[in-house]
Amino acid sequence: VQNTFTVTFEDYETVVGIGATMNDAVANAKALIREIVVGAVTAVTEDNPMLFWYYGYGYSFSYYQGTDANGNAACLIAEITITINIDKNSYTDMSDVANKYNQLAIAVNEFEVNGISRYEKVKSINDSLCDMITYPEVQGYFSDGSPFYGPMAHQPTGALLNGLAVCEGYAEAFKLICDREG
Secondary structure: OOOEEEEEOOOOOOOEEEEOOHHHHHHHHHHHHHHHHHHHHHHHHHHOHHHOOEEEEEEEEEEEEEEOOOOOEEEEEEEEEEEEEEOOOOOOOHHHHHHHHHHHHHHHHHOOOOOOOHHHHHHHHHHHHHHHOEOOOOOEEOOOOOEEOOOOOOOHHHHHHHOEOOHHHHHHHHHHHHHHHO
């Protein structure tokens, strides 16, 4: 489990910002990179419940200065580094995350699914999760007024390791087990 990912571009014109000045080109590149990074991180984290420890991200990039065929300033991206932040409400550090990751993998692998048809398997998963998961009590409130249900309540770890989860934790646990079953 790691929390920094670097994407290196071999073709330096893969992501480019063009402008009348280099400042304009860099600003245009920043806007394009933000769009790309937001889309990529959202797609990866939303489709991968094993990234349960995810709690926001940051990114940086390096670039080369150049000009395009029309003589405009060009910002040619060499590398983008994305740093995924740990949910500090639930985990102390990456070794804690790795430990929970391994426990979650075992729980998913050992989860018993009954039935032969797709419907029977899905029903079995749903019924077992409903029997083992309780919706937690509100433990406090964030500064924006949204409720805090406790550590891991929005994650598959809360559902499969603690038996306490809100709908998001249940859904992520359900997805992991369904993915395992194909």
